Amino acid sequence: MxxxxxxxxxxxxxxxxxxxxxxxxxxxxxxxxxxxxxxxxxxxxxxxxxxxxxxxxxxxxxxxxxxxxxxxxxxxxxxxxxxxxxxxxxxxxxxxxxxxxxxxxxxxxxxxxxxxxxxxxxxxxxxxxxxxxxxxxxxxxxxxxxxxxxxxxxxxxxxxxxxxxxxxxxxxxxxxxxxxxxxxxxxxxxxxxxxxxxxxxxxxxxxxxxxxxxxxxxxxxxxxxxxxxxxxxxxxxxxxxLAESGSELYLGGSNQARYKGPISWNTVTERGYWEIPLDSIQVDGETVVSGLQSIIDSGTTLIVGDDANVAAFYQAIPGSQDLSSIVGPGFYGFPCSSALSVSFTFGGKPFAINQQFFNLGSISEGSGTCVGALVAQDFGFWIAGDVFMRNVYSIFDFDNSRVGFAALA
Known part of the structure; x- marks a missing residue:
């Protein structure tokens, strides 16, 4: 063929x-x-x-x-x-x-x-x-x-x-x-x-x-x-x-009808996972953590990071709280009324995380506290699942050992 x-x-x-x-x-x-x-x-x-x-x-x-x-x-x-x-x-x-x-x-x-x-x-x-x-x-x-x-x-x-x-x-x-x-x-x-x-x-x-x-x-x-x-x-x-409808996995390249603008390329750090540098994370335009390594994982829904940096991230969100005793170890919450502005920067380019993906819902019916999609677990690296991937067009390149992100069309 x-x-x-x-x-x-x-x-x-x-x-x-x-x-x-x-x-x-x-x-x-x-x-x-x-x-x-x-x-x-x-x-x-x-x-x-x-x-x-x-x-x-x-x-x-x-x-x-x-x-x-x-x-x-x-x-x-x-x-x-x-x-x-x-x-x-x-x-x-x-x-x-x-x-x-x-x-x-x-x-x-x-x-x-x-x-x-x-x-x-x-x-x-x-x-x-x-x-x-x-x-x-x-x-x-x-x-x-x-x-x-x-x-x-x-x-x-x-x-x-x-x-x-x-x-x-x-x-x-x-x-x-x-x-x-x-x-x-x-x-x-x-x-x-x-x-x-x-x-x-x-x-x-x-x-x-x-x-x-x-x-x-x-x-x-x-x-x-x-x-x-x-x-x-x-x-x-x-x-x-990855989207609500018409989403696709494209084998053999990229579908240029699905993205616009330039591709931000990131070199794979270790040829095992799709591991790349995560430059920084911003909350309301201010950098709260930086200098991370992350794995791009379509088999994971959540975003996972180390304890110290995840805690620093939520400290930048007014009214946030540790939900370990309610949801489980590593989970945090924030006021459901918050208008969050969160972005991840790869290859020098920030990509915004849509709040509808980051907000996993309230801890109970009628509660004003919502669960965040960023969870603390110390793997030694960060994991960016589809909460991140839904916001970008993601390209995985074996030929050049790199991962690319582009804005959705």
Missing amino acids: PAAAFFVSLLSLTCALALPTQSTGIAIPIHKRIPPNTSPGVANIPSLRAQINKLTGKYATTLAAYKANTGQAYPIAASSTRNTTKRATSGGLMLTDAREELWFGTVSVGTPPRQYTIDFDTGSSDLFIPASSCMNCGSHTHYNPRLVSTSKYLGKTFQLVYGDGSTTSGELYSDTVTVAGLTATDQTLGAATSYSTSFETGPADGLMGLAFPSLSTYPASPFFNTLVSQKKVSAGVFSFF
Whole structure:
């Protein structure tokens, strides 16, 4: 198939240099999984707690994979996080489960092809779907290698151990995987024989990681990297446009109809996560923290930072308060009536955060205190999830090891 740029259209999903001209893409519908709120305008506190637990486990897993693949600990990971990864490598990788907000769409696997709904995650690197032998995978579409002519058993197993004691585990195969008309052959994937509660009951059948190969727990080349090595795309670049409607994942470049103005480029600090410098954060035009490192993660809803700098951020907001005893450790609140002006500066360019994304809702019905989307957890780096990504067009460039942001069209 000729090398070309393709995009994946996401429905209900919410720099100074142009990329080469892209060809017309192929669109497939993708949706956003959103846990229901207790009532409109009220924060879903159990979901927020679960998201932090899941995030902690996810990074324990990928940090352990990085160390196993490179022979060294991830350079800027906090010592406490490194200790977690050591525990994670013994008897199965630790990962805490949650019914989190994630972006998902349809891919096909095998010959003849069968379609699966997959979460797209720039914070991890592996692909897994439920196996036909799975007894607790709910009503999901199952993968039966015996019915697929292109399937090959790799003689290896994988296991992810969740904080609630449940697991996602199974066997590794290689097969043909297609997204939006782009096909990777001999792609390593996990066929899960046991699923965690979240994947058992959630709308997505599995997950596809879009980070660097050094985070693979299998280890193996991630799907998009396989496309690049097999010359199925014209560029080792993919992009996200996250919005209330018409959103998309664009494989092979960027969709210039989705952004305007120059792209602010940021060099990747370490080829594992999509880690880049976060110059500074502003509240009401005043810089409150600066000199940070951040990971751009589509598989994370929240923005997460270290304790000291997150505390300094909220101190700049009149009436803010620590909500650790109400919502959970690291959460803060602010008056719902506040007209917040928050911006993140990458590559010398500030990007405003829309208040409707930063405000997660009041702590209870009728309360005047709202939960902020910036949460304190000491990973040793910051994590910018879709609360940030919804405000920009995000471009992930393997070819040049960089991440670009541009203003939305």
